[in-house]
Amino acid sequence: MIERTHLRIFREIDRQGSLTAAAESLHLTQSALSHTIRKLEERVGTALWRREGRQLRPTQAGEYLLRESLRLLPQLERIDEVLAGYAAGEQGTLRIGMECHPCYQWLLKVVDPFLAEWPGVDVDVKQEFQFGGVAALFNHDIDILVTPDPIEKKGIQFEPVFPYEQVLVVSRDSALARLEQAEPHHLSDQVLYTYPVAVERLDIFQQFLLPAQSSPRKHKTVEATEIMLQMVAANRGVATLPQWLVEEYSKQLPIASVRLGRGGIHKHIHLGTRTDEARSSFGESFLALAFQSAGVGKVST
Amino acid sequence: MIERTHLRIFREIDRQGSLTAAAESLHLTQSALSHTIRKLEERVGTALWRREGRQLRPTQAGEYLLRESLRLLPQLERIDEVLAGYAAGEQGTLRIGMECHPCYQWLLKVVDPFLAEWPGVDVDVKQEFQFGGVAALFNHDIDILVTPDPIEKKGIQFEPVFPYEQVLVVSRDSALARLEQAEPHHLSDQVLYTYPVAVERLDIFQQFLLPAQSSPRKHKTVEATEIMLQMVAANRGVATLPQWLVEEYSKQLPIASVRLGRGGIHKHIHLGTRTDEARSSFGESFLALAFQSAGVGKVST
């Protein structure tokens, strides 16, 4: 019934003080406005303006409508603006999914400059996925997936952004700290701390222990990296983490890293995106920053 | 840019889950909706829905617009309802102007049943007028003027609704209380209490004292009727009020009324309205109740 134009008309007649002036400022003829307001009054079924001489003054109903106009129009105009922001790609939310626990530290380094560059854009990081990160990406629950294990799938595209070596973390007091490289049997009498994810996704098992049909004395899971490393520092067990992360923490904690096997376990952080659709400009920008970070963050050699 | 229809479309597609169903419930063809949303997306400059197989799911911008729709549409619908109320005459404000202090008590008796009958209508009573009550009525500041002194003017119409006799109020202990009728000289040694209005509008002066070139010992003004009567009851002076009002208060206070002069001063409460325009149905109803009250309230004989 009441449309946005009507609200605009009310506000403009009030602002300009006359129908003629209002018509002008609405880029309409006086006639058009006159027709419009008469039709509106007919539809509503009550007078909205009193004709006083050559003046037009709102009735009670008109006053009410004027108040509502002044209240609602700015809200509608705000919508237009926000929408323009979306269209220009300056507004929105970048939803990032994380499938590797330690990558979080790396992500922060990318998100920081990103937020500075895109003040209108929010970043939302999700870590739990009912059907896995790739499904979440596919279902548009997230826009970018950060994972060390790219799973090829039609419509999804992965690109490596950050190479790192997965190493064994041990206490500096431990005998293991003096090894050139760790072998599976070295873990037989150790407690192994990992993040609480399925064993299938733990490289230490898949690429190191299981091939040698070896296993640690005990396997315990920990959520927080700090806690995990404190346990290791206290010589209560060992863990596996990216080399660069260990390096960072070794400034604060008495820990050391040992290569896993002869060549070590080498991995990449991958970024997954959907191929089908056009990426938002801020999405593009995020990826660019991510690739940049690869150079800077490449601490392990 | 964003019109009400668009908001409706967003809400309906969300509610119904499909464009086809939404079109149905909006009494449109599927084609019409499809055209409309494509045009909207073109104008806005960004996709608002993702086409997923044969499903239609909102994009980020679409989600935003959906939230705003759910928030704003009810407000717009409320406007329609209120406006319908105005049109049906069930909604509005009846602005009553009062030019006689003691009439307030009478007004309350009319307003009470009126409010019960018109739950959607507010009553606003104004008592101060920069250019007099008639001007206020003429300028649409008030809709009904309650006054004992009708002033004929083009476009304004007065009707008497309530006859009353203006009497002298005295203490029961006073010697005056035994008089059949008061004469001007009886006030020469009395303090006269009146409401704080111009002497020209006080009948006790205009119709009683001044013609006899008499005056009270002292003239004091009081705002509140109760205070005024307590002063009188305490025998500190006299006042003039409508007979029926005195009668009511004499149940609680030791006061008595004395006729002013031989025939007494007889007055009417008049209701003034604008002649030009159609009265609202509740305005009509108010007048009807007012006339009714004349019969009931006619306490003086």
Add this chain to the structure above:
DNA sequence: ATTTTTCCATGAAATCTGTTCATGTGGTGT
């Protein structure tokens, strides 16, 4: 007091926007 100007109303014609009709395309379920 008369004239001029200003502002709003109105009918008919023109234009524009939104809608329908008819049809096409592609994903979904059996």
Add this chain to the structure above:
DNA sequence: ACACCACATGAACAGATTTCATGGAAAAAT
């Protein structure tokens, strides 16, 4: 593989909005 279902699209149509031309009435100017 088939029918079905949901959305897309182009052309034609209908209705609503807008303009043009004009009139009337109040206010301002002469």
